[in-house]
Amino acid sequence: MTAAGRRGPGLRWWSLSGNLIDRRGAALAPPVLLAVALNVAAVAGLADVAGFHAVHASLIRIQWPWLCVVVAALALSAIGYYRAYRSIYAAEGGYELSRRQLTAIVAAGFSGFFSTGGMRPDGLVLENRGASRREAMVRVTTLTGMEQAILALYGCAAAIAWLCLSPAGVPADVTLPWAVIPLPAFAAAFWLASRYRARLAGRAGWRARLSVFLDAVLLIRTLFTRPVRHRSAIAGMALFWAGDALAVWAGLAAFGLVMNGAALIVGYCTGMVFTRRVAPLAGAGTLVLILPLTIWASGAPLATAITGVAAYRLLGVLSLPPALASLPVLRETTVRPR
Numbered sequence: 001m002t003a004a005g006r007r008g009p010g011l012r013w014w015s016l017s018g019n020l021i022d023r024r025g026a027a028l029a030p031p032v033l034l035a036v037a038l039n040v041a042a043v044a045g046l047a048d049v050a051g052f053h054a055v056h057a058s059l060i061r062i063q064w065p066w067l068c069v070v071v072a073a074l075a076l077s078a079i080g081y082y083r084a085y086r087s088i089y090a091a092e093g094g095y096e097l098s099r100r101q102l103t104a105i106v107a108a109g110f111s112g113f114f115s116t117g118g119m120r121p122d123g124l125v126l127e128n129r130g131a132s133r134r135e136a137m138v139r140v141t142t143l144t145g146m147e148q149a150i151l152a153l154y155g156c157a158a159a160i161a162w163l164c165l166s167p168a169g170v171p172a173d174v175t176l177p178w179a180v181i182p183l184p185a186f187a188a189a190f191w192l193a194s195r196y197r198a199r200l201a202g203r204a205g206w207r208a209r210l211s212v213f214l215d216a217v218l219l220i221r222t223l224f225t226r227p228v229r230h231r232s233a234i235a236g237m238a239l240f241w242a243g244d245a246l247a248v249w250a251g252l253a254a255f256g257l258v259m260n261g262a263a264l265i266v267g268y269c270t271g272m273v274f275t276r277r278v279a280p281l282a283g284a285g286t287l288v289l290i291l292p293l294t295i296w297a298s299g300a301p302l303a304t305a306i307t308g309v310a311a312y313r314l315l316g317v318l319s320l321p322p323a324l325a326s327l328p329v330l331r332e333t334t335v336r337p338r
Contacts, residue, residue: 021331028324046293054303058256061256066251067254069253070311070312074244076242077246078240078319083233085102085122089143095129101129101329105330107322111282122139124330126140141216142216150238152186154242155178155182156181156183158178159174159175161262163175166263169263174270193218197214249261251311252305254308257301267291267296270294271287292305292306
């Protein structure tokens with residue numbers, strides 16, 4: 001009997017293993033409830049640290065129009081994500097997806113909720129379009145790498161601007177790493193990938209996984225060294241992060257804090273290292289816990305950082321219904337032909 005069989009149907013229903021896109025109806029309830037519980041626990045824990053009185057005082061200062069700006073900024077971010085998806089997967093002789101498929105995987109990918117276990121939904125769609133398992137993994141890794149690369153460039157630029165224009169307020173141990181590390185790290189990664197990729201061709205095990213990673217690094221290098229040809233990929237990912245950062249800024253403004261842009265981006269980039277796509281269940285619990293602390297380290301009052309990020313994450317739940325609506329298309333598309 002398999003391990004799944006020994007657990008029994010009840011425990012299988014609550015398991016988070018496998019691809020969540022295969023679940024239907026009530027079977028989707030456990031991960032949703034778990035995500036809600038993790039976010040509530042993180043907010044409650046931080047509120048206890050900051051003081052419930054201070055958090056309540058921040059809540060009663062809410063200015064509702066700013067929440068409309070949060071929603072608009074998240075919509076702008078989704079548009080950028082759509083452009084980035086389409087361009088990265090089609091770049092350099094890649095794969096063209098139908099608008100229906102692309103809309104479905106962007107809805108699922110933007111929510112980040114269905115990436116727990118197994119191949120990501122977009123990887124399965126690429127396999128259906130003719131990519132091998134390895135090619136699909138390279139493209140999926142490239143998209144994740146581009147997320148981190150553009151985020152690092154934003155953090156680097158904001159840190160340099162802060163150090164040049166406003167040296168007080170944000171600790172140097174937060175700004176200096178962002179100002180110094182990203183560009184040399186990019187150069188080192190590109191050099192190592194071009195030097196060692198050929199040696200790993202055709203290998204198995206961990207060497208095969210490392211080969212996939214190095215191929216993704218080389219594709220990212222191509223995207224950056226041909227910026228005109230791949231402008232949609234770069235601009236789309238830049239718009240994705242700019243819209244998301246604007247949503248956080250507007251969430252803070254809703255509770256009375258109009259934060260310096262450079263300081264916010266330094267704290268935001270530090271907290272977003274574990275993005276919705278990287279962290280399980282769209283970063284449930286982790287982002288609500290980490291992001292207020294990094295924004296607080298950049299100069300925001302902790303209570304305001306908690307309420308602002310909580311509002312941003314709460315309104316981010318609006319991305320879940322489109323993601324759920326995309327599941328039938330994903331299931332249909334990711335069934336492999338016999």
